Amino acid sequence: MKPKIFIDGEHGTTGLQIRTRLAGRTDLEVLSIPEQERRNKDLRAELLRSADIAILCLPDDASLEAVTLLKDHPTRIIDTSTAHRTNADWVYGFAELESQQAQRIRDAHYVSNPGCYPTGAISLIRPLRAAGLMGSDYPVTVNAVSGYTGGGKQMIAQMEDANHPEHMKENNFLYGLTLKHKHQPEMQIYGNLDHAPIFAPSVGRFPQGMIVQIPVYLDLLKGDVSVKAVHDALQAHYAGQDIVRVIPLDESSAMARVDAEMLADTDGMNLYVFGSETGRIINLVAVLDNLGKGASGAAVQNMNLMLGLA
Known part of the structure; x- marks a missing residue:
């Protein structure tokens, strides 16, 4: 079964760029929410919980809310906002930071994307x-x-x-x-x-x-x-x-x-x-x-x- 990816905030600048990069991929299933439904909390929660990895392309407050929606849920998260970048419970997503960082990212449940x-x-x-x-x-x-x-x-x-x-x-x-x-x-x-x-x-x-x-x-x-x-x-x-x-x-x-x-x-x-x-x-x-x-x-x-x- 292909891994399921949900880009929460796919209609914003970063989300659109990620979506473009994934457009030609045949090894993934990209879940999507219609732009008119992007504020539908129940639908967002359903898609977040259906994904293997959720990529959050949201303002800080909305990212914090999304993480709350996924509390105790197996969906892994990559957050592109600043909300978790200095949180010690999150792995910093700069794979070249040091020799073991890429492995930490591989193993992580929570990854904070660098600015x-x-x-x-x-x-x-x-x-x-x-x-x-x-x-x-x-x-x-x-x-x-x-x-x-x-x-x-x-x-x-x-x-x-x-x-x-x-x-x-x-x-x-x-x-x-x-x-x-x-x-x-x-x-x-x-x-x-x-x-x-x-x-x-x-x-x-x-x-x-x-x-x-x-x-x-x-x-x-x-x-x-x-x-x-x-x-x-x-x-x-x-x-x-x-x-x-x-x-x-x-x-x-x-x-x-x-x-x-x-x-x-x-x-x-x-x-x-x-x-x-x-x-x-x-x-x-x-x-x-x-x-x-x-x-x-x-x-x-x-x-x-x-x-x-x-």
């Missing part, structure tokens, strides 16, 4: 922490730009519809100006940091894509650390998998610019180390699709792991 910005930030921080190159007290700063689809249907309409009452004309804007953002606890916990990083997110006038940057002083790392040592730590951490690619130093040094859209419509992630030994400063950079490895692609990856599928 797009934290995926990029943690991918750069965690290997340096694990290798002992970065202290837990390092003052981490995260600067990032995302495609506007990360803001969901409302922001998509504001960006694309010139007649929208709240139409956005900006080509790029910074937000989170109070320096308090819902992604910071996630970055701190899975980055193994003592303090939440300073996080400066922004949105660009392009649909999908993302750049996450972490500038680092080599002299504030532990020991006499070189650019190569940092690159080697990233390369060693991500050896043996094909989702996260650490770009060779010679390839990075030949680049004149980094395009936020270079991985749009893909589910991988590229990591770069820019800088020089003489300057003793580097810029760690992650490039990904905010709806790919940053959301829907990661959810499908986690689903495959949980089902033991390729």
